[in-house]
Amino acid sequence: GAGVSQSPRYKVAKRGQDVALRCDPISGHVSLFWYQQALGQGPEFLTYFQNEAQLDKSGLPSDRFFAERPEGSVSTLKIQRTQQEDSAVYLCASSQAVGPSYEQYFGPGTRLTVT
Amino acid sequence: AQSVTQLGSHVSVSEGALVLLRCNYSSSVPPYLFWYVQYPNQGLQLLLKYTTGATLVKGINGFEAEFKKSETSFHLTKPSAHMSDAAEYFCAVSGSSGTYKYIFGTGTRLKVLA
Numbered sequence: 001g002a003g004v005s006q007s008p009r010y011k012v013a014k015r016g017q018d019v020a021l022r023c024d025p026i027s028g029h030v031s032l033f034w035y036q037q038a039l040g041q042g043p044e045f046l047t048y049f050q051n052e053a054q055l056d057k058s059g060l061p062s063d064r065f066f067a068e069r070p071e072g073s074v075s076t077l078k079i080q081r082t083q084q085e086d087s088a089v090y091l092c093a094s095s096q097a098v099g100p101s102y103e104q105y106f107g108p109g110t111r112l113t114v115t
Numbered sequence: 116a117q118s119v120t121q122l123g124s125h126v127s128v129s130e131g132a133l134v135l136l137r138c139n140y141s142s143s144v145p146p147y148l149f150w151y152v153q154y155p156n157q158g159l160q161l162l163l164k165y166t167t168g169a170t171l172v173k174g175i176n177g178f179e180a181e182f183k184k185s186e187t188s189f190h191l192t193k194p195s196a197h198m199s200d201a202a203e204y205f206c207a208v209s210g211s212s213g214t215y216k217y218i219f220g221t222g223t224r225l226k227v228l229a
Binding site for chain 2: 004031033035040041042043044045048056059091093095098099100101102103104105106107108109
């Protein structure tokens with residue numbers, strides 16, 4: 001079956017522009033996570049959805065970052081007024097259910113470069 | 116707070132040699148541990164996971180890991196390295212409550228020498 005897909009795969013934005021990154025999780029997966037992976041680092045948690053509810057946004061670095069999952073499937077991560085420090089790979093992951101033993105399935109990521 | 120430490124940001128082994136990638140964790144509750152592999156320009160792929168039960172966990176592509184509570188370790192091994200194993204490897208611990216988000220180590224890049 002289809003895995004997690006993300007679009008666009010690559011995005012170049014000028015400093016100050018707004019960007020929107022899309023994630024299509026595996027169909028039926030309840031949990032959806034966004035992570036940010038800086039160059040040479042491990043992914044870091046940004047935010048979490050259980051169905052359409054955003055239950056944890058503790059990892060969002062500033063109020064310029066906003067995420068939504070209005071119908072409990074596709075999710076969008078939006079970054080307003082992009083800054084150079086936002087340059088990173090943004091990974092989306094989905095999980096079948098809620099709980100620590102359920103593995104997360106990752107998409108290929110969106111590489112954002114802010115110039 | 117939970118954390119993960121991966122010793123050695125770069126590891127080189129000869130083809131056919133033993134692969135050993137180290138992971139130590141910190142957790143106040145029984146951890147759920149994962150190893151993922153990342154190939155260039157791709158997402159993370161699950162190699163194996165430890166939840167409960169047997170402490171020696173076998174995964175895909177011949178990898179295995181042993182959960183050692185006394186050493187707070189979950190090292191990844193493979194008896195014989197193959198060229199196709201060259202990639203970045205991440206150890207992660209799952210949150211114990213709430214979101215069950217992953218906390219990742221900084222990764223180890225494995226190079227396999229011919």
